[in-house]
Every structure is written in structure tokens, then in C-alpha cells.
Amino acid sequence: MIPLRDNIPSRTVPVVNYTMIGLCAVVFLAQLADESDGRAELVERYGMVPMRVMQPGEPVQIQEVIQEGQQVRQITREILSPPFTPWLTLLTCIFLHGGWMHFLGNVWILFIFGDNVEDRIGHLGYLMFYLACGLIASGAHLLFNFNSPIPTIGASGAIAGVMGSYFLLYPHGRVLTLIPIVFLIQIIELPAPVFLGIWFLLQFFQGTIAAIGSVTSGLPTGGVAWWAHIGGFAAGFAITYVLRAVGETTTPVEARRSVPRGRYR
Numbered sequence: 001m002i003p004l005r006d007n008i009p010s011r012t013v014p015v016v017n018y019t020m021i022g023l024c025a026v027v028f029l030a031q032l033a034d035e036s037d038g039r040a041e042l043v044e045r046y047g048m049v050p051m052r053v054m055q056p057g058e059p060v061q062i063q064e065v066i067q068e069g070q071q072v073r074q075i076t077r078e079i080l081s082p083p084f085t086p087w088l089t090l091l092t093c094i095f096l097h098g099g100w101m102h103f104l105g106n107v108w109i110l111f112i113f114g115d116n117v118e119d120r121i122g123h124l125g126y127l128m129f130y131l132a133c134g135l136i137a138s139g140a141h142l143l144f145n146f147n148s149p150i151p152t153i154g155a156s157g158a159i160a161g162v163m164g165s166y167f168l169l170y171p172h173g174r175v176l177t178l179i180p181i182v183f184l185i186q187i188i189e190l191p192a193p194v195f196l197g198i199w200f201l202l203q204f205f206q207g208t209i210a211a212i213g214s215v216t217s218g219l220p221t222g223g224v225a226w227w228a229h230i231g232g233f234a235a236g237f238a239i240t241y242v243l244r245a246v247g248e249t250t251t252p253v254e255a256r257r258s259v260p261r262g263r264y265r
Helices: 015-037 041-046 050-054 086-095 100-121 123-144 156-169 192-217 226-245
Strands: 002-006 061-068 071-078 174-181 184-191
Touching: 002 100, 015 041, 015 086, 015 100, 015 123, 041 086, 050 086, 050 123, 086 123, 100 123, 100 156, 100 226, 123 156, 123 226, 156 192, 156 226, 174 192, 184 192, 192 226
Parallel strands: none
Antiparallel strands: 002 174, 061 071, 174 184
16 A cells, blocks of 8 residues: 555644655665665664674674675675664664665655644654654564664654554544555545554564564564564554643644545645
């Protein structure tokens, strides 16, 4: 499911949300320049490596496959260290991305849902909220992959927190959604809780399978950081619940009856 837009207008300019998108873009461009020689130094230094966080000061080694002409060989090398305590990489990792699709997918979802959350909890509150969700999401991934030498990167956990907040704040919101089914493309309007609820259940299902596979195989999980998504969504929901209970959220703006289809914002 690919969200195209929602039906909740924002009353304020989401300066913090735009800033987060801009920072991710600047860092991603720096990554592209950094990786032009085949190395990913920014990812190694500023990505969150669970094993490095849990065992600070100990070298972390990874295996790489090197092709030299017609020959392919495997080498073991130590990854680069961050210029500060590894615990800070739980935060720095949320501004890094693993490729164009990873980057574009994340900033697009943040663009759609983030402005409305910032509208309800204010600019400074949203900044603190976003960073807190990112930290908690990184911590959730660390908890389930504490022995992994694989750098973890991506804003997905923080953005999942934004989605968890939207789920609670806008129960009557609707999301225009593109659903590719084999060779067919369907565009339908879904209630926001349905869209976000399905997304969360998919993360939980995949995360559980990955955790079981890691336990049975004794190997760290790779690929998608499912538990960062789960932890971020839960954190966003919980923090927003508390904020709303103590009166730190503004009155929601009235939603449009349907999602305008002419232009996608």
C-alpha cells in the first residue's frame, strides 16, 4: 500500500517536518558522494551497530566479498568507529538511508503524515517527539538484535512514531492509497486507522517471524528492521496518548469529507 495523500489540512506551516525531510536529504546526498568509491564510511561510522553499542571499545568485524578481475574472495575487516560514544548512533542512524527507494519512501510518508502531527503538538513538541520516537525505535531494534554487527540505518522508526501518533489523533482521517495488484493498479480511499492498522500488523507479523528465525538459527536478522518500526509506532502512540491526556495537543482541524484527487500533496 502506497499512501498518496490524506484529507486532513494543516493549519500551520510544518517547519520542523520540512527540516527533518531536508536533513535526511542532505545526509543522503552526502552518502551518495561518500559511497562513490564503493565504501560506505558514513553508514559504518554513524549507523547504529548493535554489537558495537553493547560492547563499546571492542572491534566489530564484518565479512565482505571482493571481486578482483575474474576472482572472487572473501575478506574479514573491522568496521570504522564513530567519533563519539556508540550510544549516540541510536540517534544519528535515523538520518541515514540505504538507497533511493528507502529514502524516497520514508520522506514521502513523513511528508504526508508529519504535518498533521506537528499541527497538533506544536513545532518544538514535534521536534522532541520525532527524535524520541527515533531513539526508542533504535532501542527496540537493539533489544532484538544486540549481537548483530550489521549497521542499522533509516528514519523508518521515527516515522513509524509519527504514524502511531496520527492513528490516535485522527481516527476520522482518510488516506488515498495506491494498491498494486500484480499488473493492476487500484487507487482507493481507506480510513486512516485501517491503513495504519494494517501497516502495523504487517510489521508485527514480519518482526515476529524474523525474531523466531534469529533465535532458531542463532544468526542476527538482516534486511528490514521490523522491531524498530514496531517500537517506533508504539512509542508514538503512547507519547501522544499521554500528551493528549494532559492537554498538550490542540483541537483537531475539521477533516474534508473525502480525499481530493486532483493533486497529491
